[in-house]
Amino acid sequence: MTSEKRMRGAQALVAALENEGCDTIFGFPGGVAIPFYDALYDAKKLRHVLVRHEQGAAHAADGYARATGKVGVCTATSGPGATNLVTGIANAYLDSIPLVAITWQVRSDLMGTDAFQEADMTGITLPIVKHSYLVKDSADLPRVAHEAFHIASTGRPGPVVIDIPVDIALGEIEYSPADGIELPGYRPTTRPHIRQIRAAAKRINEAERPVLYIGGGAISAAAAAQILQLAEVRRLPVATTFMGLGAFPETHELSMGMLGMHGTVTANYAVHECDLLIAIGARFDDRVTGKLQAFAPHAKVIHADVDPAEIGKNVAPLVPIVGDAKSVASGLVKELEGMEWSPERTAAWMARIAERKEDYPMHYEDPADGSLAPQFVIQEIDRITDHSAVVCTDVGQHQMWTTQYYTFTYPRQWISSGGLGTMGFGLPASIGAKIARPEATVLNICGDGGFQMTMQELATAVNYNVPVVVCILNNGYLGMVRQWQDLFWHKRYSQTCIEVQPDFVKLAEAFGALGLRATTKDEVGPALEEAIASGRPAVIDFKISQEENVYPMVPAGQEITEMIGGHPKGGRKS
Numbered sequence: 001m002t003s004e005k006r007m008r009g010a011q012a013l014v015a016a017l018e019n020e021g022c023d024t025i026f027g028f029p030g031g032v033a034i035p036f037y038d039a040l041y042d043a044k045k046l047r048h049v050l051v052r053h054e055q056g057a058a059h060a061a062d063g064y065a066r067a068t069g070k071v072g073v074c075t076a077t078s079g080p081g082a083t084n085l086v087t088g089i090a091n092a093y094l095d096s097i098p099l100v101a102i103t104w105q106v107r108s109d110l111m112g113t114d115a116f117q118e119a120d121m122t123g124i125t126l127p128i129v130k131h132s133y134l135v136k137d138s139a140d141l142p143r144v145a146h147e148a149f150h151i152a153s154t155g156r157p158g159p160v161v162i163d164i165p166v167d168i169a170l171g172e173i174e175y176s177p178a179d180g181i182e183l184p185g186y187r188p189t190t191r192p193h194i195r196q197i198r199a200a201a202k203r204i205n206e207a208e209r210p211v212l213y214i215g216g217g218a219i220s221a222a223a224a225a226q227i228l229q230l231a232e233v234r235r236l237p238v239a240t241t242f243m244g245l246g247a248f249p250e251t252h253e254l255s256m257g258m259l260g261m262h263g264t265v266t267a268n269y270a271v272h273e274c275d276l277l278i279a280i281g282a283r284f285d286d287r288v289t290g291k292l293q294a295f296a297p298h299a300k301v302i303h304a305d306v307d308p309a310e311i312g313k314n315v316a317p318l319v320p321i322v323g324d325a326k327s328v329a330s331g332l333v334k335e336l337e338g339m340e341w342s343p344e345r346t347a348a349w350m351a352r353i354a355e356r357k358e359d360y361p362m363h364y365e366d367p368a369d370g371s372l373a374p375q376f377v378i379q380e381i382d383r384i385t386d387h388s389a390v391v392c393t394d395v396g397q398h399q400m401w402t403t404q405y406y407t408f409t410y411p412r413q414w415i416s417s418g419g420l421g422t423m424g425f426g427l428p429a430s431i432g433a434k435i436a437r438p439e440a441t442v443l444n445i446c447g448d449g450g451f452q453m454t455m456q457e458l459a460t461a462v463n464y465n466v467p468v469v470v471c472i473l474n475n476g477y478l479g480m481v482r483q484w485q486d487l488f489w490h491k492r493y494s495q496t497c498i499e500v501q502p503d504f505v506k507l508a509e510a511f512g513a514l515g516l517r518a519t520t521k522d523e524v525g526p527a528l529e530e531a532i533a534s535g536r537p538a539v540i541d542f543k544i545s546q547e548e549n550v551y552p553m554v555p556a557g558q559e560i561t562e563m564i565g566g567h568p569k570g571g572r573k574s
């Protein structure tokens, strides 16, 4: 008895994807992709979502992956189709998102001849993939597909490219699902060494001014419950990175919010003053550390990460731990539970942090010209969705206001381009997220600039009836760049004014979506409620104050205590 069946390589690939549990693939066809699209025609469990630009396919697959933790899958034809995926692949690489990108290639015998629509996809993407394959034998296709899923989703997740010449897709092969994957040389260490856990637990127990610094690795490893236990077992104040938002509930008394360039005063000062910094699944990115030599100057560092290459890359830790965030946090909790400790040890520190939180809350003022404060719009979104929406953003000021004024409470609720900072990410990512989580309210908060980079994906949302709510914080500027020009370049607004723009309400309607506008405070809540209740893809044009800046801000490369706009409430300075 054998379960093997004879079929074309392209059909075997579809079967392999279905066997991996892939239910949605985002893509755009072309000549050499036709055999695969023909196989998709008969697919029973795999749905194809036709985007309007391949970049949208990569971001939608990425949004799907971030919303679920499953591997996101996208596909594009050879040459320009494949190269249009490149930004999305780099985006997934920098944020460690599990993505499989299947690109189609010209016939094997034409490769290297500058054939029509030939681009060396494995070459182009080499520095931005976790791994890549150029398939040379049809019989390899199923194994390669299964390996790609395994590599993308295990250890430190990341994108895998599979480039397939059209003749390989056409070749006939026997297919049977792979049972077990053996990859010599690829065995990520997820379980930490107990000696390192003990050394770390001892330091945590002895610390007088500890801080937990939690990154996106806590989300990838589904470690939120263990991080919560760890924080609570020693009452550790928690700062999350941009990528870690949602890993620890911001409603919790131990939460200090986000740290870094646009982080809270409390979190940044706590890191500056702490005697022990416990970094879990975080990578000491420059947007977090500011001037590296001045970062956490009084602290001993414990650094735990599943990727050993991260440890010691920017900061030399006293206790390095290789392991995933979940195993590390649960190991630490177990050790700490068996040790003597008294809250007296950190009482003064906790009081100092509580005082800072009280004295330096996030703060903004209503614009003098009567226009909408962007921060108010985010607060209204937070209120109306009760801290529970899936919040996607684009890149810029609106993104930072969202980190500051939306209250993140659970993992995978926050979907935003961190490492690459890709304008145009938000809308397609929100479509992927809504497809993955149809029961959730899914928003895309974006700027008027970034929205115009991928707004054609409104057609995809309408086509598949994916009711995402696009909230444009419309300031008529490429706001974040204008802010830097304002603060550091004498207000010389070179090429950042984008006041000439489409009427976004009419534009939404032209696509078949709902279009709304809000210009006053009273209109914000009702517009949001109407858009959410409509069950249709919707765009709300929020006319916000044009020259509002994001504060607090640590200028690039400076010490994280050199914040502009920290707004002390009670006038008490540290």
Ligand SMILES: Cc1ncc(C[n+]2csc(CCOP(=O)(O)OP(=O)(O)O)c2C)c(N)n1
Residues within 6 Å of the ligand: 394, 395, 396, 397, 398, 399, 421, 422, 423, 424, 446, 447, 448, 449, 450, 451, 473, 475, 477, 478, 479, 480, 481
């Ligand atoms: C693809 C891409 N191009 C350029 C940039 C540089 N950039 C970062 S923020 C920003 C301005 C974004 O403007 P907008 O989308 O209107 O959002 P706002 O900052 O006004 O909220 C630019 C141009 C980028 N991050 N991504």
